[in-house]
Amino acid sequence: MIRRRTSTALAAVALALTAPALAGCGGSEGGSASALPDVQLTSVGDGSTIDASELRGPALVNLWATWCGPCRAEMPAFQAVASDLGDVRVIGINEGDAGDKAAGFLDDVGVTFDQYLDPDSAISAELRVSGLPATLVVDADGHVVEIHSGALDEDGIRDLAATLAP
Numbered sequence: 597m598i599r600r601r602t603s604t605a606l607a608a609v610a611l612a613l614t615a616p617a618l619a620g621c622g623g624s625e626g627g628s629a630s631a632l633p634d635v636q637l638t639s640v641g642d643g644s645t646i647d648a649s650e651l652r653g654p655a656l657v658n659l660w661a662t663w664c665g666p667c668r669a670e671m672p673a674f675q676a677v678a679s680d681l682g683d684v685r686v687i688g689i690n691e692g693d694a695g696d697k698a699a700g701f702l703d704d705v706g707v708t709f710d711q712y713l714d715p716d717s718a719i720s721a722e723l724r725v726s727g728l729p730a731t732l733v734v735d736a737d738g739h740v741v742e743i744h745s746g747a748l749d750e751d752g753i754r755d756l757a758a759t760l761a762p
Contacts, residue, residue: 611750622678629739632657632732633722637689639697646712648719653734654760655685656753659720660729662693662701666747667729670706673750677757678709680701684757685710691717691728 632648639646651657658674660667660689671688678686688711690698702711714720720730725743732740733756744756 617710620746629741631738632734632740633719635714635718635722637714640702640711640713649738651734652721652738653689653736654683655687655734656756657687657689657732657734658729659689659691659725662697664728670729670747671707673748673753674735675705675707677750681757684760687717689714691720731756735760
């Protein structure tokens with residue numbers, strides 16, 4: 597089962613207003629854990645490619661874009677805790693930006709954890725992620741077990757990482 601969380605009050609209001617319309621579509625809870633989709637990603641660092649379905653956890657996979665204010669605001673928090681999470685990897689996937697634009701932002705912030713480009717936002721589409729930022733909680737087998745919608749602070753990132761503890 598994929599759990600979905602949202603961290604903003606606005607999202608809660610939106611859900612309350614749209615819940616009746618979504619009731620026939622399955623809503624945001626339910627289903628089974630799914631593997632990361634077969635989507636080609638390009639490394640921001642060296643330009644190599646990897647298929648997202650090959651990524652294994654435990655990991656927190658942060659979906660972000662340079663045009664997204666909350667994404668930009670949370671990136672320093674991910675950088676601050678990335679090396680403190682023990683066996684849990686932090687991976688960033690930029691959705692929809694050109695590589696040079698994403699790389700420039702990451703350089704400005706001083707991000708050192710793995711970053712990939714998904715220029716067509718295919719991961720968001722496949723996993724039905726409706727907004728950015730979003731953080732995927734990925735277990736050791738590469739299954740998405742939770743999707744957190746909204747920006748996170750350092751404590752929120754640590755809390756999500758703790759859900760992957762054995």
